[in-house]
Amino acid sequence: MDFASFTPEYLQRAERLKWQVPAGGIGAWVAEMDYGVAPAIAEVLRGMVDAGSLAYNTPRQTAALREATLSFCADRYDWQVAEDELFIVSDVIGALLLTLRHTLPAGTPVVVPTPAYMPFLSVTTAFGYPAVLVPGIDADGEYQLDLDAIDSALAAGARAVVLTNPHNPVGRVYRHEELLALSEVVERHGAQVFSDEIHAPLVIAEGATHIPYATVSEAAAAHTVTATAASKGWNIPGLKCAQLIVTSEAARTELRGPIQAYYGSSAATPGIVASAVAYRDSRDWIDEVRAQLRSNSILLGELVAEHLPGVRYNVPQGTYLGWLDFRETGLESPAEFFLKNANVRCNEGITCGASGFLRFNFAMAEATLRDAVGRMGEALRRR
Ligand SMILES: Cc1ncc(COP(=O)(O)O)c(C=O)c1O
Incomplete structure (x- = not known):
């Protein structure tokens, strides 16, 4: 290029x-890139427009995205996601709200480590889940989560932590032991994690590897809803498509109904098709x-x-x-x-x-x- x-x-x-x-x-x-889109994505989208097929999505299109997402997680993160854990939704912020709304009583405080991606500070509180801001620690120049402060916030009544990994805005890719330590704090309080991994395909430093939070322990998997998407990595945020990986059985039970009833059909067809091409062919x-x-x-x-x-x-x-x-x-x-x-x-x-x-x-x-x-x-x- x-x-x-x-x-x-x-x-x-x-x-x-x-x-x-x-x-x-x-x-x-x-957070958009100046680099346009991958040729295979441009081609498939052009084909849809030329054929006049900007229609509702078909089972074949969603199946292709499901398969491409599972393969990408397996190949790139060594993460074997089960079929029934994967849901297609329109966007990550919508998925956060959906998760909060269907897994926690209204008014429940939610821990947001700061600095944070801007909407985490606003949408949580705006939708009735007050954000408890927990500033990170500067450990010899490296940003780290303040686990003691997160512990205190959970002890004081917060029931969820919004994790962003890789982190926007500081760019950290958390190590296994950091994620494990967080999971132990969360588990101690019987709380849950919304893990925003939208930037996972964009690990850039030599030697850094994305570790999905839900893979660090069985306990972590059991208290986590992970959101990811091709939208940042392949520069297609306007196409409105994200993937939710619900390893928490309790959350899956709560979310399956609303997703099947509505949210699962809120993703845009061009986004579904382009995301499959991104994960599979680009x-x-x-x-x-x-x-x-x-x-x-x-x-x-x-x-x-x-x-x-x-x-x-x-x-x-x-x-x-x-x-x-x-x-x-x-x-x-x-x-x-x-x-x-x-x-x-x-x-x-x-x-x-x-x-x-x-x-x-x-x-x-x-x-x-x-x-x-x-x-x-x-x-x-x-x-
Ligand atoms: C960390 C993070 N989460 C979520 C989003 C937005 O995702 P969506 O457009 O799917 O809601 C962004 C966009 O920049 C982001 O950086």
Whole structure:
């Protein structure tokens, strides 16, 4: 793939949320990649449009996605998911709400480790499940879950933990022992985990491996609902399709009815078809993308060191998001500052629950990345 061809001019030709920026600006915010879609996905979608078949999904289409999901989990994560544990839904956030609503009484507090993917802070509370925010620990520069604080929150009445792995925004890919330690805390309280593994196909660091939380122990499997999707990895979030892997028998009993009655048919047909093609036929594409993201994640570190003195950044192990710590620079709202002074649009850390940070999406052409951070450095020097 010619990653350099995804220039701002090219990207501005079609409507994309990430590139909703003032003229001449650079979009480094919402979690979309600038790399288009895999050829096999484009081809299958074109075929559907050409045939005039944007219809309801057929049993063959859903069966193909089910098979592709099970094979992908087995091949990439060594995870043998049982047929009856897998459900197709429209999106991960909807799946979180569905899980909360059908497995916990309204008003039950839910632990959200912070920083967090923004909707976890808002939708939980908005839908009647108050978020208990538990900041992570900085362990010699490595973000870790604060298990003691999670323990206390569960002891105080929270009944679920929202885990994100790989983590958005910090990019951690948790080790086996970390996941196991979390599962022991959760189990002690008879609580449950919603494990958001939407970024699992996007592990980028050498030596890092995605370990599905539900695989670390039988107890973990029994208290977990896992959500994943091809939408981040293959850059098709607008196609509305996700997969729920419900290893908790108790949750399966509660969720099966509502999913069969409605939620299971809420996924969009193009999303179902494209996700099957992604998992089955587009593995080379994502591997090429991961290599580019790995290179960009390292380049971002070099550019930060060169242009943004005082800013801390740990090269992420997964996702395509850089989590930049501006606290030493005295910038309280760095995203607002850089939009105004560098015309680079990023996400404000406070929207993830941490002030003085900025989330930078580096899934862009290398030249754009250099331009963006160079501009940010200039703005900082002019301040
Ligand atoms: C961690 C995480 N979870 C969920 C989502 C959204 O998923 P969906 O569009 O399937 O609700 C995103 C999107 O960026 C994400 O980063």
